Amino acid sequence: MNKHNYALNNELDEDIMQALADNESAVPMPIDLKAKLRGNIMDRVAQEHSGEGPGYITVRASDDGWVEALPGGFIKILKEADENGSLTYLARLEPGFEMPSHVHEFGEECIMLEGELWMGDLHLKKGDYHYAAAGMKHGKHRSPTGALIYLNGPLPI
Structure with a gap:
């Protein structure tokens, strides 16, 4: 041709x-x-x-998988770390939970699902959203009531 x-x-x-x-x-x-x-x-x-099979991740509320990461602070991984080291997880804090201030190596976002959390002078309640950019320092964390938090970012430990 x-x-x-x-x-x-x-x-x-x-x-x-x-x-x-x-x-x-x-x-x-x-x-x-x-x-x-x-x-x-x-x-x-x-x-x-x-919503199951390749390309989907489903984690049931009833599933086990909670790990005590800090005294009184439990985490449950929802999605493994991506190429940036960011992962999606839940944090369940018992009443009276405390954690020292820390600096974020990577950006981190959270949504308060239940309870209350103080980060230094910042008071977060159910439904609140908070983002901390890489390099930012949080004040001491404390939760007098306990809390359930959805997070995306690196583990704080």
Whole structure:
């Protein structure tokens, strides 16, 4: 094929393909193969609808996995660290929890799900959002009531 006949050859190719398609007869698929293919497709659809399978992470509230990271402070990893070292986790603080001030190597964000937390003079309550950029220092953490916190960032230990 030379470059000058390219458009013409494409038109001929389409005509030939149409003629073949018009004269092609269906080949029956074996019943067991059809059932297997359909089962595979339906399994994928079910995984997508359930939020499970490749590409999804589901952590149930009832699942175990809480680890005491600090006295009175438990964490549960929801998503492992990404390429930046940031991970997603829950922190459950018992009433009376305290943690010394610390500097953040990486950015960290949190959403208060339950309870209250003091970070130095900053008072966070249920529903509050807080972000600390890399290099920022938090004051002493304390939770007189206990708390449940959603966090994304490095572990503070």
